[in-house]
Amino acid sequence: MNSHWLPGNRITLLENGEGYYPRVFEAISQAKEEVLLETFILFDDKVGRQLHRALLSAAANGATVHVLIDGWGSPDLPPSFTQPLLDAGVRLRAFEPVRRLFGARVNLLRRMHHKIVVVDGQHAFVGGINYSIDHIAEFGPQAKQDYAVEVEGPLVGQIQAFCRANVEAPQPSRRAWVQRWRNMRDRAEEEREVEDGAVAAFVTRDNHLHRSDIERHYRAAIRSARHRILIANAYFFPGYRLLRDLRRAARRGVQVDLVMQGQPDMVWVMRATELLYRHLIRAGVRVHQYCERPLHAKVAVIDDRWATVGSSNLDPTSLSLNLEANVIVRDEAFARHLRERIEQLMTSHCKLVERPVPGKLRSAWIGVRSFVVFHALRRFPVWMQRLTAPPPRVVPMGDEPT
Structure with missing residues (x-):
């Protein structure tokens, strides 16, 4: 890393x-x-x-x-x-x-x-x-x-x-x-x-030597969690391994809370994230939708000892394509303060997503649809990397000073 x-x-x-x-x-x-x-x-x-x-x-x-x-x-x-x-x-x-x-x-x-x-x-x-x-x-x-x-x-x-x-x-x-x-x-x-x-x-x-460093830090912290995982992330559609780590944490007794968009600036993003809700809630993960205004946060707190704030969403573009930067902090006072600020949002402006109870036919259809969309979106960055071969350029704007 x-x-x-x-x-x-x-x-x-x-x-x-x-x-x-x-x-x-x-x-x-x-x-x-x-x-x-x-x-x-x-x-x-x-x-x-x-x-x-x-x-x-x-x-x-x-x-x-x-x-x-x-x-x-x-x-x-x-x-x-x-x-x-x-x-x-x-x-x-x-x-x-x-x-x-x-x-x-x-x-x-x-x-x-x-x-x-x-x-x-x-x-x-x-x-x-x-x-x-x-x-x-x-x-x-x-x-x-x-x-x-x-x-x-x-x-x-x-x-x-x-x-x-x-x-x-x-x-x-x-x-x-x-x-x-x-x-x-x-x-x-x-x-x-x-x-x-x-x-x-x-x-x-x-897109050179550090393609997965932010995701690896998240996963290491999630796997080591003992009491509480709290993630507030605007665009949440991570890979299978991070989802698996969250589900395993919930099943071993860790309280896992995800704060997602409920008043999105891009509705299609929320619809994609909702495909994961049933999968997460079944494992014991609690999903909260922030409904006061669009959520743009990219923050997390684990066990009041690990916290991160930065630019990286937990979605295919941030984890596989964009240039991103986060600060990760090991400090109880900072982690506790950030947790309290997120919990204030949860208490005042979030609604807890209830686990849906559809009929058997609808449940099967949701499962198939979620599987197809999930794997298509996860492979999307790989396809796009192949289609966008020319490296990005950095160019001066106007006549630069000498």
Whole structure:
């Protein structure tokens, strides 16, 4: 796994845009040396313009500012937004610029799904929150429920090394990937002096050497669970092995709670997830649907000692195609706090999914349908990898500063 556990970190949970944006914008605007920002979505709206001002402030302070956006997720940034950044010296790049066919975006697969910020090597932000107004409550009933963390301590150096490698070699060879993680390891060793604080790891998923690292961390934690597994995940359709681990945990007496979308932003995603409900509930897993607004979370807590917050869903695209990044924390205080926040959602805004009791014929049909859809969706990334042979590109946006 591409992770190095480091002690001595301060990990702060940030909930929704209301908790995240003020903190990250303040840190960016006060940067003196360097800002590294990677995001799936950046829109030219109220939130995007606040980020825009913070980036310009950092550049005015003399900081080197690198911004990497995903071309599919952020397809429509106008020159009025990008040119002032370029004029200020911001290095602005796009991961696989959007391609359109009859006006529709067609290059959906293998996205750069990170939401990472590193400021002056002192503060790092990792999570699932993009830069768009639909992450704050004023957006209305479709405002997303989501989480991120602010990291201070030795782990920041590891995250910084990762982002710098993306700037220096956006399409690294296998040798370059090995060197990247050696650099991260060396930086981590240099930062090991502080022992107090949370033990944490920065874990990523890519299409080179680390195709299954996030999933493997989840599975290892689930298999070791003794009392409680609590997962809140927006797009839940994991592989057979992770589902098997959850069912086995429930059968050995672990309380397993899954918080899924009940008010989805994409209805078809919820319908696919519902195919798994009967299979999970029969094993003793409790499934809760969050119904206040769209759930965008990618978080989990196990036994109040292991927790993760990041960008990775538990679905075929996140686990098999996209570039993802999570922070994993071994700290009772943080894990307990995150658990309490998720349980507050469960108590106030979730409904427990009851096990359906269909007739024998309908039960057989549901079983056949679930089997076919499950295995088709699980093989979908493999098929798409073969169909999307050209490697993704990272290209400058506009005329970069020299």
